[in-house]
Amino acid sequence: MKIVELRLCNFRNFKEQQFFFGDINVIFGKNAQGKTNILEAIYYLCNFRPVKTTKEIEIINFDSDFSYIKGIFEDNGDLIDREIYLTRDGTKKIKEMGFEIKKVKDISNRIRTIFFSPDNLSLVKGSPSVRRRFFDSLISEIKPAYYNYLKDYFRVLMQKNKLIKNKDAKFFYNRELIEVFNDKIIDFSSVIVKMRLAFLKKFIPFVNEFYADFSGNDTLIDLKYNSPIAEVGEFSIDEIKLKMKEEIKRGYQGPHTDDYIFLSGGREVKRYGSQGEIRTLVLSMIFSRGKIIYEYAGKMPIILLDDVLYELDYNRRQNLLKNDYGQLFITATDIKNLPGEILKRASLIGLPKEG
Ligand SMILES: Nc1ncnc2c1ncn2[C@@H]1O[C@H](COP(=O)(O)OP(=O)(O)OP(=O)(O)O)[C@@H](O)[C@H]1O
Numbered sequence: 001m002k003i004v005e006l007r008l009c010n011f012r013n014f015k016e017q018q019f020f021f022g023d024i025n026v027i028f029g030k031n032a033q034g035k036t037n038i039l040e041a042i043y044y045l046c047n048f049r050p051v052k053t054t055k056e057i058e059i060i061n062f063d064s065d066f067s068y069i070k071g072i073f074e075d076n077g078d079l080i081d082r083e084i085y086l087t088r089d090g091t092k093k094i095k096e097m098g099f100e101i102k103k104v105k106d107i108s109n110r111i112r113t114i115f116f117s118p119d120n121l122s123l124v125k126g127s128p129s130v131r132r133r134f135f136d137s138l139i140s141e142i143k144p145a146y147y148n149y150l151k152d153y154f155r156v157l158m159q160k161n162k163l164i165k166n167k168d169a170k171f172f173y174n175r176e177l178i179e180v181f182n183d184k185i186i187d188f189s190s191v192i193v194k195m196r197l198a199f200l201k202k203f204i205p206f207v208n209e210f211y212a213d214f215s216g217n218d219t220l221i222d223l224k225y226n227s228p229i230a231e232v233g234e235f236s237i238d239e240i241k242l243k244m245k246e247e248i249k250r251g252y253q254g255p256h257t258d259d260y261i262f263l264s265g266g267r268e269v270k271r272y273g274s275q276g277e278i279r280t281l282v283l284s285m286i287f288s289r290g291k292i293i294y295e296y297a298g299k300m301p302i303i304l305l306d307d308v309l310y311e312l313d314y315n316r317r318q319n320l321l322k323n324d325y326g327q328l329f330i331t332a333t334d335i336k337n338l339p340g341e342i343l344k345r346a347s348l349i350g351l352p353k354e355g
Contacts (some may be wrong), residue, residue: 002300005072010037021329025348027331027332033352034352035331035332035351042113044069045111048094048104054093065087069238082095083095083096105320109303113302114301124262124270125278128258134200135260136150149188157185170293185254192255196225197230203288207221226260227250283320300327303327
C-alpha cells in the first residue's frame with residue numbers, strides 16, 4: 001500500500017496544496033516550512049488521529065474553521081481515495097471511495113504506518129511507562145486477547161485499590177474480599193507476563209536483524225524483561241501464579257510496574273549508548289514493529305521518518321534509506337547530506353511549494 005497523491009486544505013500551515021509521491025520521498029526545506037506537517041497529514045489519513053496526543057482540532061489552520069485532507073492510495077494497482085473533513089466544533093467526516101464511513105473499525109483497508117520522530121527516542125531514554133505502552137499496544141495489535149487481559153487486569157486492580165482506600169471499616173478490613181481481588185489479579189497478570197515474554201522472544205531477532213542492517217556491524221542487542229518474576233518465562237501458568245503470589249507478598253505490585261531493558265554487547269543502552277546507537281536502536285524497534293505487523297496483516301507499511309538523519313553517520317544513513325521495505329518518506333533541511341544513491345531514486349519535494 002502506498003500513497004500517491006495528497007491534497008491539503010487548511011491543514012496546519014497549508015492553505016491549499018497538492019503533492020505527488022513516489023516510492024522514496026524526500027521532503028526538504030528550511031525550518032517551519034511544513035515538512036513534519038506533511039508526514040502528519042499522511043499519518044492522519046491512515047490512522048484517523050494526529051500523531052501526537054494533541055487535540056485533533058489543532059490540525060485546522062489558525063485562520064480557518066475547517067480542515068480537509070484527501071489522499072489517493074495505491075494497493076496492487078487499485079486506487080483508493082480517502083477524505084477527512086474536520087470542523088472547529090469537532091464534527092469529523094471520513095469518506096472512502098466517496099462513501100461516508102461511520103465507524104473507523106468498519107474500514108476494510110487498514111493502512112499501516114511506521115512513524116519516527118525524535119520524540120520516539122524516549123522509548124530508550126524515557127520512563128518505563130513509555131516502553132510498556134509501546135509493547136502493550138503492539139502485542140494487543142497482533143493478539144487482541146492480550147488487550148482484553150490488560151483491560152480486565154486494570155479493572156480489578158482499580159476495584160481493589162478503591163476498596164483499600166475506602167474508609168468504611170466494614171470494607172476496610174475485609175481481608176477476604178481483598179484476597180478474592182488478589183487471586184483475580186494473579187490470574188490476569190500471570191497470563192500478561194507469559195504473553196509479554198513469549199512476544200519478546202519473537203521480537204528480539206527482528207530488532208537484531210534491523211540493527212545489524214542499519215549499523216553495519218554485528219553488535220548483539222538483547223531485551224530483558226525487568227520484573228521479579230521474569231525468569232519464569234518457560235514455566236507453566238500455575239508455576240507463574242505461585243511465583244507471583246510469593247512476590248506480591250514481598251511487595252511486588254504487578255506487571256503494570258515492570259520494565260524492559262535494552263542491552264547492547266551486554267551493556268545497558270540507556271546508560272552507555274551513544275546518541276547514534278540509541279537512535280539506531282529506536283529505529284530498529286520501530287521497523288521491527290512494522291515488520292511484525294506486516295507479517296500479521298500482510299500489507300507493507302508506509303514509513304514516515306521525521307528528522308531521522310541527525311546523529312547518524314553516512315553509512316547508517318545509507319543503510320537506513322536503502323531499505324526497501326515499504327514506501328518511504330523522510331524530511332531533511334538540506335539534501336546535501338543525503339546519500340547520492342538515494343537521491344537518484346527519490347522524489348524530491350521542496351518547500352515552500354507554489355500553491
Ligand atoms: N493549525 C496550524 N495552523 C497554521 N500553522 C500551523 C498550525 N499548526 C502548526 N503550524 C505551523 O506550521 C509550521 C510548520 O511546522 P512543521 O513542524 O511542519 O515544520 P518543519 O518544516 O518540519 O520544521 P523543522 O525543520 O523545524 O522541523 C510551524 O511554523 C507551525 O507553527
